[in-house]
Amino acid sequence: MSGTPQAAGAASDVGVAAAWAASGAMVLSGHPDGPPLLPPGRAAHVARELAERFAGSTGAPRLDGARLLAERAACTGHVRRGRVSAGGASRLLPTADGWAAVSCARPDDPALLGALASADVRDDPWPVLSAWLRGHTGAELAGRAELLGIAAGPVRAQAPPSHVPAPAAPRPVKDALVVDFSALWAGPLCAHLLSLAGARVVKVETPTRPDGARYGDPGFYRLLHAGHRSVVLDPATTAGRNAMAALVDAADIIIEASRPRALARFGLDADAAVATGTVWVSITANGRSSERVGFGDDVAAGAGLVCRDPDLSPLFCGDAVADPLTGLTAAVLAASAPPGRGVLWDVSMTDVVAATLEPGPPLPSTPAARRGDGWAIETGVGLVPVASPERREPGGDAPAMGADTGEVLRSLGIPLP
Numbered sequence: 001m002s003g004t005p006q007a008a009g010a011a012s013d014v015g016v017a018a019a020w021a022a023s024g025a026m027v028l029s030g031h032p033d034g035p036p037l038l039p040p041g042r043a044a045h046v047a048r049e050l051a052e053r054f055a056g057s058t059g060a061p062r063l064d065g066a067r068l069l070a071e072r073a074a075c076t077g078h079v080r081r082g083r084v085s086a087g088g089a090s091r092l093l094p095t096a097d098g099w100a101a102v103s104c105a106r107p108d109d110p111a112l113l114g115a116l117a118s119a120d121v122r123d124d125p126w127p128v129l130s131a132w133l134r135g136h137t138g139a140e141l142a143g144r145a146e147l148l149g150i151a152a153g154p155v156r157a158q159a160p161p162s163h164v165p166a167p168a169a170p171r172p173v174k175d176a177l178v179v180d181f182s183a184l185w186a187g188p189l190c191a192h193l194l195s196l197a198g199a200r201v202v203k204v205e206t207p208t209r210p211d212g213a214r215y216g217d218p219g220f221y222r223l224l225h226a227g228h229r230s231v232v233l234d235p236a237t238t239a240g241r242n243a244m245a246a247l248v249d250a251a252d253i254i255i256e257a258s259r260p261r262a263l264a265r266f267g268l269d270a271d272a273a274v275a276t277g278t279v280w281v282s283i284t285a286n287g288r289s290s291e292r293v294g295f296g297d298d299v300a301a302g303a304g305l306v307c308r309d310p311d312l313s314p315l316f317c318g319d320a321v322a323d324p325l326t327g328l329t330a331a332v333l334a335a336s337a338p339p340g341r342g343v344l345w346d347v348s349m350t351d352v353v354a355a356t357l358e359p360g361p362p363l364p365s366t367p368a369a370r371r372g373d374g375w376a377i378e379t380g381v382g383l384v385p386v387a388s389p390e391r392r393e394p395g396g397d398a399p400a401m402g403a404d405t406g407e408v409l410r411s412l413g414i415p416l417p
Contacts, residue, residue, distance in 0.1 A: 017377055018384050019045040019066045020043075021385065023047070023067060023318075024074065026044075026387075027080065027387065028079065028317075028389070030307060031082040036367070037366065040358070040362075040365070041159075042358075043325055043356040048066045051063050051064065052065070057170040057336070069319075070318060070389035082316070090105070092315070094133065095138050095141060096136055096137050097137045098138050098155060099154070100133055101152065101302055102129065102133075103152065103294075106212075112150050113125035118132075119132070138155075151285070152298060155302060156303060158357075158362070159354040162348075162355045164329065164347075169338065174199065176253055177200050177202065177250060178199045178200065180255045183205075184295075186323040186324070187283050189224060189330075192224045193328070193331040194253065197335065202231055205401060214401065222394035222397060223394045225399070226394045226397060228399065229408050230404050231402065231405045233405070234417065239415075248278075250414070253280075253281065254280045258284075279334055280345065281333060281347060287346055296322040300316075301316065304357050305321060322350075326353075333347065371385065
């Protein structure tokens with residue numbers, strides 16, 4: 001991110017390795033039967049800088065941003081699995097000209113992956129898809145995946161050019177009304193951090209599209225949503241759309257993770273909201289101008305954040321690292337705006353990850369060494385222990401879906417649908 005402090009030289013290299021070692025993400029990187037591997041780039045170090053910047057500008061409690069990269073795994077018990085993501089939904093597979101990252105995380109994904117390969121895959125798409133990929137290039141995969149709405153694409157040997165917006169002047173977030181339309185991890189982490197800074201967070205879901213994280217680890221869901229309010233509105237009805245628009249009008253900060261055309265179907269207009277002074281945070285896989293979809297693991301791998309075997313074949317790094325790294329980035333941006341103006345922050349997860357990687361050809365990853373019952377990584381100042389994921393305790397309970405709909409709308413003077 002522009003404006004983030006950058007260290008230099010050997011001291012920087014030591015700090016970068018130490019941040020990865022302390023993050024809990026390094027122990028999730030590598031083969032299941034091999035040592036943890038040091039991921040490339042500065043993502044853990046950048047996460048630490050972002051968390052410090054957020055706390056300094058908002059007065060929020062200071063968190064170790066590097067540790068946030070692995071706290072879902074601390075709740076779920078995920079471990080490193082090589083070319084299968086820690087959470088199990090994504091795989092790294094060879095193509096005709098390299099490697100690809102493919103996710104199968106949603107109920108409809110097996111059928112969509114079958115459509116991509118023009119085959120009936122039943123409930124297990126991987127054998128058919130693996131055979132199809134060996135005869136097709138990464139570019140062919142990317143084109144078909146975008147058309148079908150599949151989270152998949154080639155693994156880059158080098159990070160693509162990136163643009164991450166530089167934060168504007170800090171703005172107060174205490175008591176600000178944050179309306180969060182996002183789901184899963186990146187957007188909810190942004191909302192969670194804003195709530196730690198004193199913002200009032202309202203989570204909005206629709207009856208047919210609840211946050212998929214509700215069906216994941218309950219402790220992790222509580223961690224990100226404790227103290228928030230839950231509203232359910234149906235955009236398929238005129239009253240639901242009107243209430244949704246009124247809630248947006250009342251908000252100081254909007255967080256969403258949808259492609260613009262999906263928001264348009266809800267009758268929501270980011271530019272109109274920004275014109276009235278709203279801070280609008282839009283989180284997508286590849287920017288608002290792209291129709292590509294993606295999840296944390298395939299986005300990180302697609303941007304080039306992978307570990308490498310000695311033969312340079314890729315392995316997953318951490319657990320969906322693009323999600324928490326983007327959530328931290330989005331929180332810093334949400335807590336800033338040009339004086340007296342609204343702003344639309346277009347946050348591309350791919351760009352956020354790519355900005356932490358150095359140019360140059362891929363190199364084999366440095367393995368950790370055994371140290372007693374654990375692992376350590378060699379740095380310029382000696383061995384640094386490789387930490388396991390660390391769990392933060394939730395600050396209370398998360399609301400049941402829709403539990404606060406009436407209370408929130410009445411408090412804002414919005415007619416109940």
